[in-house]
Amino acid sequence: MNVELTLLLLIAMPPQAQKFYADDPVLVDGALLDVPEKPAELDLSDLYDRFSHVFKDMGKSPLGTEAQSVNTLDEAVDGDWFVNRHGSKRMSVEELVRGPNRGEPPNPEETWTVFRSKSQGITPGFEIRDESGDRYVIKLDPEEVPELASAAEVIATKIFYALGYHVPENYVVRVHPDRFAIEPGTQVEDKFGDKSALTPFRFHRIIRRIPRLPDGTMRVTASEYVPGIPIRHRRYFETRSDDPNDVIPHEDRREQRGLRLFAAWLNHDDTRAQNTMDSWVEENGKHYVRHYLLDFGSTFGSGSVDMQLPHLSFHYWLDLPVVKKNLVGFGFHVPEYRKANWPEFPEYEPVGRWESELFEPVKWRNDYPNPAFLRMTARDAFWAAKILMKFTREELAAMVETGEYSDPEDARYFLEVLLERQLKCGRFGINAINPLDEFRIEDGELRFVNLSERYGFVEAATRYEIQWFAFDNETGARRELSEARTQRETRSGLPATPSAESFLLAEIRSINLDYPHWGASIGVYLRPGAAGYEIVGIERESPEIATFPMN
């Protein structure tokens, strides 16, 4: 939705339009329509997608407009794109470690029947069916760097799941090559796209260089098919034209924009359409499209087929401004990524190129421009930052353990970098905007938390200017109930109201010498109810610097 259309909506809004509805705030999207026919699979061209995004912003909304897929609390809604998990309801360590896994991995003691395969190419792999009939994509680590991609894939899966995204079940499994059987008629696709019969000889030639553990097994990643019928990719811009439930342009979705900060934290440079998966699912007799993220092999220090390329995450695959600087610099201009101090290799090779020293969230880049990332505003970044800061050291350590590094030193180093990057992302996102959150009503007071102070991201003390209004939900009119009052406490008593039906509005500005933009107000709307007031809306004023260009 562009500015003009939004303005039209506002202008068209009759003066008596109510601001909040009875079912606000919406926490769960319960308005999904049935999609009776399976939508078509979207098969993208890698080259076209890459170049079109390099030379053009594929999104439609002007930079600076805010996300549309939020509720009146400025939060993402549970639904086909996202489910609020660790960010809103703390998950236990056991839940975090289990992640999306609902069943068990394919049993390595049973037969794995290969029914699809591609040979060397970039990443050799198979699709198998276990004896229960469950289907998995089997991915192999780079031949010379065991653990690199499988650990990254599994750890990233756990974290993205806890953040709230729909992800497949991914497992690290050790399986003996003899456990594989080949379904008659199975074909193998070579790197030229040609198919031929997959024979036992070919199969063993393909896996011959995969490192064997002392017991003769191979370490692989088993990625279970996502529930429903996969219909392949979606773009990070516009909507699916064949999905009635998809009415918000993807580039204007909060969880797609906030993904930029999560991707920066986890160095998921491969956040592009080809690594999404939509699935046509059925629940309670209703069909709809669920939107997954997948293929996390290129996260952290892993580049999936090798260690991450050093320049990725520092600039785009084709970053014309960087090329220009290099061109005219005659070598005297040092690209940022060249300054990175990577861990010692080969000691930390299974972790790959994973560092936190040079990492800056706002300068982080994915493989090529992503329209949703380009549109991340301070509010989107704040939303993402407060979620990622929910993870404690102990929780992240437990999730890193699921990567099953054979050397504990690899896991230790991995975790330290993850924690340092978490702090940088948290500081960036939380300090980007007036950092008040966790509003609640207790003992007749409105209470809140300064997240920046909680996490130690600010040194100077903050004061809060609070002013109360009576708010007319039908007309939008508001009337002062108190003078603006400046205080140090993060709470304010509710004022007396003119009538029991009147909404209350508290406007809060944070005053901090180091962060003058925290003076942007936060409006907290309180609705009267049978049990007293409840918070129905949180309206964050965008600061002057609301966007973070990626060009």
Next chain:
Amino acid sequence: MRSLRRFVGSWTFVALFVAPPLGAQELEAETREEMLLRKRREKAQSLSPYGITKAEARVKGIEDARFPQKIFQKGWRGLRPVIGGMPSGSGTVLGGGYIRGLENEYFQFQANGRWSTKGYTMADAELVIPPPQHGRRIEFKLRGEYRDLTSLRFYGLGNDSSVDDQATYLLNDQSMTAYFWLNPRGLLSLGAMGGFVRTLTDSGDADRSIEEVFDPVEVPGFQDPRTEYGFTGGWVEFDIRDKWEEPPVGIVARVTSARYEDTGISRHDFTRIVGDVKGYVPLGRRNRVLALRLRTSHSLPDDGKEVPFYLMETLGGAKDIRGFLEYRFRDTRNLLVSAEYRWEVWNYTDFSFFFDAGKVFHDASDFNFKNMHTGYGFGVRVHAPPNFVLRFDLANSTEGLRFHVSGGPSF
């Protein structure tokens, strides 16, 4: 405009989960869910396939066709066109071949036939065990070759030859060579080779032939048109470069020795020793590297024997002194130094300034840095993993400007 955006931004709850009613009809909505349902039902009336544009479909078609690698690497059932593969200066080379073992085989076999616009002909067959692949530590290769090169250039022997004396000769040879290569620990590589070659030299069929410009007596081997050689040799290479980041920096040094036995007429027995040292020095970070090379080759004939002109190493062309023509300088010994200042422009492109100097000589006493021929220039290198390099070099020397398009690194 900024204030407008702030205004709009502060009311983001305006759409869908938070959108205000659009018009009178929507005023009837009493819940947010109703509003959203209406919006979705409205869209449900105008659904269309979620697909790709015609332009994207065309690009995808090219991708799926795996062009050009499917044509030039794999071909149709292994039958494929071939471009290049003849000695430098052959003109445009085209041909056809057969390959087997590109994927998941114990060996790779290929056989090719090539023809050039200069009328050259070449046929070769090669067996490689195991097939070329990343990370292998051992290779055995058997290669047979037939070449009919009808107008190779010759400028005379010695460091003072003149470009005005350009002449041509024919070289027709058939060879069979076995190679064995071992790279046990990465730092040290060992290689061995052996084989035989049957040669025939004759008058060139383009421009002036050798005998029209030079006294044949002064061109060793030209008067003995047909002979055969058995040859053996080996090399050892130390590679102490740091390869954890591109480009690798450090030193690579190789010493090669080869022994040629003239089994035909016993006039051209000699031993060749080649030393080649390359250093790559990062100037600060690796976005700029100073690459240095020192190479020298010494072909030492047995007493009473001589090194035939067609087996002498030459200087000039895209691989050494780039400001000169291919085969420009020729003698039993040579010395080459090169320096390149390379800087990264893009991850797949480097630019460079280079300077080359070299000489050829006969007497060991001339093994020094005097009377070197020099050239300098500017180059662009396009590279892609794992080993693809396309190189464009514009070089200048006392004999004018030269532009080279070639594959592989300069050094």
